[in-house]
Amino acid sequence: MNIIRYRNLAGLATAPVHGSFGRWGGVSHGALADLNVGAAVGDEPQRVAENRRRMGQALGLELLVSAGQVHGDRVAVVAERPEVDQEIADCDALVSNLPGVGLLICQADCQAIMLHDPQRRVVANIHAGWRGSALNIIAVTIKVMAERFNTAPTDLQAAISPSLGPCCAEFVNHHRELPPAFQAYQVRENYFDFWAISREQLLSAGVLPGNIEAAEICTRCNPNFFSFRRDRACGRQGSVIAL
Numbered sequence: 001m002n003i004i005r006y007r008n009l010a011g012l013a014t015a016p017v018h019g020s021f022g023r024w025g026g027v028s029h030g031a032l033a034d035l036n037v038g039a040a041v042g043d044e045p046q047r048v049a050e051n052r053r054r055m056g057q058a059l060g061l062e063l064l065v066s067a068g069q070v071h072g073d074r075v076a077v078v079a080e081r082p083e084v085d086q087e088i089a090d091c092d093a094l095v096s097n098l099p100g101v102g103l104l105i106c107q108a109d110c111q112a113i114m115l116h117d118p119q120r121r122v123v124a125n126i127h128a129g130w131r132g133s134a135l136n137i138i139a140v141t142i143k144v145m146a147e148r149f150n151t152a153p154t155d156l157q158a159a160i161s162p163s164l165g166p167c168c169a170e171f172v173n174h175h176r177e178l179p180p181a182f183q184a185y186q187v188r189e190n191y192f193d194f195w196a197i198s199r200e201q202l203l204s205a206g207v208l209p210g211n212i213e214a215a216e217i218c219t220r221c222n223p224n225f226f227s228f229r230r231d232r233a234c235g236r237q238g239s240v241i242a243l
Contacts, residue, residue, distance in 0.1 A: 001025030001035065001058060002224055006114075006159035008213045009241070014118045017059045017102070018241040020161040020215060022224040026051035028235055036226070036235025037066075038106045039087065043235065052085060052238075056102060061242055066104040067091050071131040075124075075144045078103070093126040093141040097149060102242040105161075108226040109219050111198060112161040112239030113138060117151045123241045130171070133194060134179055138201040153206025158213070161239045162225055165218030166193035 002022035009018050026035030028047045035051050036043050056064050065078050068089040076088045078096035088094070094103040103125040105112040110129035117123070126132070126141050145151035166187045171177060174190060185193045185200075195214050202212050219225040226234040 001054070003058060004162065004215055004217070006213045006215075008157045008211060009114065009116055009159050012118050014121065016116045016123050016241050016243055017061060018114055018159070018239075019059055020112065020239040021055055021237050023226050023235060023237050024224065026054060031231065031233045032235035035237065037104065037238040038108070038236030041235055049085075052104070055104075055238055055240065059102065059240060059242070061100060061102040061240070063100060064102040064104045064240065065094060065096070066106065067094050067125075067127055069106060069127050071129055073132065073135040073137040073140045075137075075141050077144065077148055092128075092132055093124060093137055095122065095124040095141065095145055095148065097122045097243065099243040102240045104238050104240050106236035106238050107161065107163065107219070108228040108234055108236050109164040111163040111194065113198060113202075114159045114161070114239060114241040115141070115145070116157045116241065117145060117149070117155050118157065119155045120149045120151050121243060122149045122151055123243055125239065125241050128198060130178065130194065133197055133201070134177075134182075136201055138198060139205045142205045142207075154208055156207050157211045158202050158207050160195060160198050160212070160214035162215045162217035162219050162222070164194065164220055164227075164229060165216070166191060166195065167218055168220040168229060169194055
């Protein structure tokens with residue numbers, strides 16, 4: 001089981017439990033091998049549940065809340081502790097101040113962007129594919145944290161998970177699909193740097209430059225991660241953050 005942790009999320013006494021997982025160490029088979037945590041890719045529910053249990057166990061968590069992920073910009077606030085693992089439908093970001101509740105984002109090239117407010121003791125996890133980036137779900141999530149928990153963006157620590165890198169983020173229909181402002185992040189014809197886009201959106205929302213860390217691992221290039229761009233039929237790895 002390969003787990004990536006981020007220095008800026010781990011550097012304080014109040015550091016959150018967190019990790020971006022790769023694809024190995026679970027019980028799923030075939031194209032979904034091994035640690036598939038996606039419930040909507042044709043895997044057996046009991047295997048997904050076991051994989052999620054193993055993920056939680058690796059982080060010392062007994063409870064995970066996941067986002068339904070519809071490539072929109074709806075943010076769900078987890079204000080009450082569920083009795084069992086829960087998936088919240090029709091949202092792409094989760095925010096909570098409940099200790100011990102892991103916020104899970106499932107991925108196969110999209111970014112998970114994890115946020116920690118050490119002053120107000122709040123965490124968030126954001127699913128940002130290209131549609132979420134176009135909607136600036138990062139800014140929407142930080143606004144929710146500010147309105148609900150009085151988070152100051154300058155206090156936030158942010159981590160950008162492994163995801164599709166500028167080497168592989170090809171958008172041949174970018175003039176139709178992507179906002180004009182994204183043209184500044186085109187690294188060569190039809191290829192875009194979404195790591196840089198997310199960094200700029202975090203900065204524009206008020207996060208300090210030194211508080212942003214990116215894994216900068218391309219999931220399509222690295223066989224230790226699921227990649228929809230590479231394989232089409234594949235599982236979903238996960239990123240988790242919790243107080």
